[in-house]
Amino acid sequence: MPNKEHWQHQLESIHTIKAAGLKHWEPIHSGSSNYIFKVTTSAGLWIVRFNRAAMGISRQEEHRILEKIKPLDIGPNVIENDPDAGHLITEYIDQPTWQRSDLKNHDKLNQLKQAMNKYHAIDYEYLPSRLDHRLRLYLKNIKKIPERTTIDILENIQKLDFLGFWRANNSLYHSDLNLGNLLGDDSLRIIDWEFAGQGHPLLDWLILEHEVKMNLSDHFPDDVLPVWIAPARRLIRAIMKLWPHESP
Template sequence: MCFNKDNAQAYLSDLPEIRAAGLRAFESISIGTTNQNWKVETDEGVWVVRKNAVNVPGVDRHIEARILQLIEPLEIAPKLIAVNPKGGYLITEYLQGPAWATGDCANPALQKKLFEQLKPIHAIELNETSVSVRARVQQYLDLAPRQVKKQHQKQLYALLDDLEQLGFFEQQRLCHYDLNHTNIIGHNSIKILDWEFVGSAHPILDMAVFCVYEQVDSIKNSGNLELFQLTKKLVDLMFEVWHQIKPKHKQQQE
């Protein structure tokens, strides 16, 4: 569904949380590439309302909802107002403060601070096979055009086998899976946005995602260098496949 000012107002006004809080004003904002988002001013505060896109590869809305509630005490994500996967929406507080720029991602001091703040997240065990690396790779390949699948499948499977030999799958922890500068707010107290791709993996995956997104060669204290480099190769290939399947899902809304 494409929203204009009138039907967006009708949609927002109909959400029970917005109705109870009192809608004062709203504006469409750009966050990510798959969902519709609004900055909403209410009598109880300024919020972000996300209308979920459907059938997004790698996303499980029910697991996202459970994880957002689980990590709320860690105060690394925006405060939850409402999470309703059945209703197809998420409401969080609107965060002021600067989003990271690409240059921030190359700053060793900020890198260190970011991954220090992620340690409590990466300490959480998450044995959810539906959002594991293997499941995500298979889902991407199943949705990919035949030529893309033929080009990347053998190499992806080989990388998964090599990672298994290095112990990658011995640690299945909570990972963000979409760590890049557009999802990071603040330099003193860092907050991380957009947890819809959350899943289970070795914590080194978040470092690899960050480096591939931001074209950073390495991060200090990233651990086993061979494991890190292989994980980067896996992430890079996964991104290539993702970009082939992503446009099919961009405009679908619940």
């Protein structure tokens, strides 16, 4: 990672930060492949993300998605998003991340379902972001994927295609719905939309289900065909085996 002087210069070179009055900054080590900082300005606390290139991510599409969810009041409050300059500035959310126990709380689970229903209701089309297309890109470019993982992914993509699942992928989905991206006790905020794209609500539920090791099938959307569930679950399990090998 570049040194402190480099990041001081980078932060000061952003007009919005300079105009707000930069006071203090510190890196946030969140496990992201981006460079992320908590920045104190005279205008308040902000999160500043300097983008790094990542397979399957379009920063222009992320910008489009953040604009689409803005009226829903469920995402981060964006101060400035400049994909061309390579940075995203949002308000700092001084709220705890969710815990597994929160999904056992009826009121909080209801809050999550309502938020998910809002963005799942958005029609969205950007085929490169659809999971089957994105996975084929990964399989082509990521090195040293175990053969069994590749077979599992391709078999379940094909099975879901035969069952008509991919044709039903026409709404916005988050694609990285885990507890670390759910913030707040009274007012839920869902963060980290860089992998969001064209999908089906079932995928978000299955990703969350896999992450927390809970069966959430009672909350699956009404339009889910029962025959989709098993191959989609297998696909999510196989996907999670990609990440230790994700460097191309």
